[in-house]
Amino acid sequence: MERRGACLLVCLLCVVPTATSQNATEKKDAANAEAIEELKKQMDDIWKELNLMKEQQALQTVCLKGLKIHSKCFLAGNHRKNYHAASEDCIAQGGTLSTPIKEEENNALLNYMFTTMGTEAQIWLGINDMANEGTWIDMTGTNIKYKNWETEITAQPDGDRAQNCVVLTGTSNGKWFDENCRAEKRFICEFNIV
Template sequence: MEARVACLLIGVLLIQGSQQQSAIKKKPPIKKDVKGNSAIEDIQKQIKNIVAELNVLKQHQALQAVCLRGEKTRGKCLLTDSEKKNYYTASEDCIAKGGTLSTPRSSGENLHLAAYVNESVGPSAHVWLGFNDMQAEGTWVDLTGSAARFHNWDASPLSPQPDGGTSENCAVLSATPAGTWLDENCGVKRASVCEFKIV
């Protein structure tokens, strides 16, 4: 990696030197140096490749930091944010960190998420999930617009969920052992869990 960075610096210096020389001369070149142009293009290509590799390394490093502070599960890392925010702010904050609000896709993922929320936020916590029915009442979708393939709505006889109609368009997970879901007004402030896909 150090050798590549050294090559990068040499290439940048060569490019700057050639640009400064051409600026000083101010005479149009009579004949193009095909070999020189080819070398510059190769160096520019190498610079682009190095920058791309550095960006990937930065993403991996950031993801490792998240996984160390949060919970690692199959194919993703989870990180709670106990600060209570409305659904929109919580979702934007997760996206800004490189993730999304958590969207359990199976009973196992849901139970794992509920246990993690119980442990990290508390047993009476309710956290935002990445599901809503804002576009069409009763059609629950994730943040990409894909239909929710799994759900775990609370089916208690006193208040079966979802029950809020058009006033409650966002889903929350209860930290109970069963990890049941409730529909909630999106403006209410709740804790949240961001999920980050592990590539």
């Protein structure tokens, strides 16, 4: 009996250091995992900051090449495209199709269009009523507040379901017309400056 008790005591003494050693290893592993997670978070933050700096640098380049109005930069596209292709082109560059939100922007776009494309040009605007006929929205899906429809010669918009996209025209001094989205027009991309 005493022998069995002694053996049990020796076994327990052998197990206790191993358990204590295991606890220390587990604590160390947990601390390492926590440190690794913190480093990953710091790296993600650095990448986000770097990408933001790249975006800001790209916007500055756009503003140097294009036109700056308040907190927006505008850059003319080089080719004629249908509405969707023009929109995708702007998005690929980090912007959207231009959408004037007040008369001053509309006039500045018109003048920029005259300078870069000529007085006869027409450009796509980032406005459509594809989702709900007669409800004109911008690229974010928000109902537009500023409108500059042509109303003296023709009562725009007049295309019903056949014309769901909007163009700004040079021949009508910046007035808007609804147009078939498959037509190929020039465009100007808009970039928000933070």
